Amino acid sequence: MTTRSTELLRVVHRTPGVTRADAARLLGVGTGAATELVARLSRAALLTQAPAAPSGSRGRPTTLLLPHPDGPLTLAVAITHEGWRVEAVELGGAIAGSRTGGHAGAAWPEVRSAVRGALQELRSAYGHRPRAVGVSVPGTVSRDLRLEAVGTGWHDVDLTELGAAGEVFVAGNDATLAAAAESHRGAAAGASVALHLRIESGLGGAVVDGGRPVIGAHGAAGEFGHMPFGDPAVRCPCGARGCWGIAVDGHELARLLGDPEPPDPITYARRVIAAAAAGGRTVTAVRAVAATLGRGIAGLVNGLDADLITLGGLGADLLAVAPDEIGAAYRDGLMSIHRESPPPIVAAVLGDRGPIAGAAEEAWTALLPTLA
Structure with missing residues (x-):
């Protein structure tokens, strides 16, 4: 396949239903060349065309470009x-x-x-x-x-x-x-340097610079949950003490509430957070975990200079229930150069998907x- 053909498929992948005329403009080719590319990809069962709504302008009507119904x-x-x-x-x-x-x-x-x-x-x-x-x-x-x-x-x-x-x-x-998906199709689209954090059983994340995740020399970058932002008295399964990830997930909520360690820490944490939203006995524990999350985010922003933070998994749940606790701890932990206009913390648009x-x-x- 030619480079132009691949680029056209990328355009349709980003924006299914793009008009042939708009795709030609994005590729920097004329309408004749775009028509030829579309015909070639249609014969290969990669794209199909559908009539576009009348634009009212003169000239040949354009079409919508869509995935082929028998395509890959x-x-x-x-x-x-x-x-x-x-x-x-x-x-x-x-x-x-x-x-x-x-x-x-x-x-x-x-x-x-x-x-x-x-x-x-x-x-x-x-x-x-x-x-x-x-x-x-x-x-x-x-x-x-x-x-x-x-x-x-x-x-x-x-x-x-x-x-x-x-x-x-x-x-x-x-x-x-x-993190990559949020940068392409979610809340971080258009951000220069985005920090994505996801809490499930522990915490992970990624820095996305210019739309591409930074994966590190061995593919292990983003293990922010193993930074020592938690309680040094608590040992993590990784062997270290004070890991941030186990200070913001279901294991920490169970510890604060005096419950046994949950076999299903994600489901357990969601029950606890939902109970806090309803004003139950879990409010204090959820607020404490939210503050720990906010302090850690501040440390990462100070070190990484991100312009947006997105939270997924249980992080989004905590943001919905305890935004004040996250926000206060976050602002208190920021260097002065970030305090006038703190990078916003938002829930991931794609959520659990x-x-x-x-x-x-x-x-x-x-x-x-x-x-x-």
Whole structure:
């Protein structure tokens, strides 16, 4: 495929339903060249055209550019601490089909078997169309696509076992992929340097600079949950003391409330936060965790000079219920150069869909240049 053809597919992926005339302008080509490109991609079952609404202007009417109904799909996978979801995703981001399941902290072989089964079901349902797999996981992912997930006990996992012969395969940390998705299609679109933080069982995140996540030398950047912003008396499963991640999640809420350690820390935390929103006995614990979150965000803004912070997972829940506690601790911790106009803290637009949306985006980014 030519570079122009790939660029046109990227335009339609970003803006499905873009007019052929607008696509030509974005590519910097004439209408004749755009018509030829569209015809070529239509013959390859990659794009289709639909009539555009009358514009009232003179000249030949333009058309809308849409994904071909028999075109390629990516299979996006999101594995969390408590469950998994697989989606077949069209060019442009529409979901053609999905499968879901729970695992309640099961061993990796059991989770792998369930996810592989769901992937195979979608491959069978859509025949030749699935061409790539993108996987989001709750842990660090090395450059050779091996997973280390301390919170779930999944160590040195080969993620490529979820792929199939001939498919493009990509994988990444859930918070990093969610950050990328927020920068492309969510609250951080247009931000110069965005900081995304996601709380589930622990905390992860990513810095997105100019639309691309900073992943570090070994693919492990963004482990902000293991910065020592928490209580030094509490040891993290990673081996360190005072990790921020376990000071802002369900484990800390249970500790503050005197409850036993929850086997389902995400579901537990959501129950606790919902009870606080209703004025229940959990208010004080939720406010304390929110303040710890705000102080840590201030430290990261001081060090990274981000112009926007997005919160996903339980972070968005805390922001909705305890915005004053987060905001006060955040402002108190900022250097004076940031206090006059603090970078805003906002909830992630994509919410819990962030990681799987990011996995799909990453898969499409890798797939588009390979399409013939």
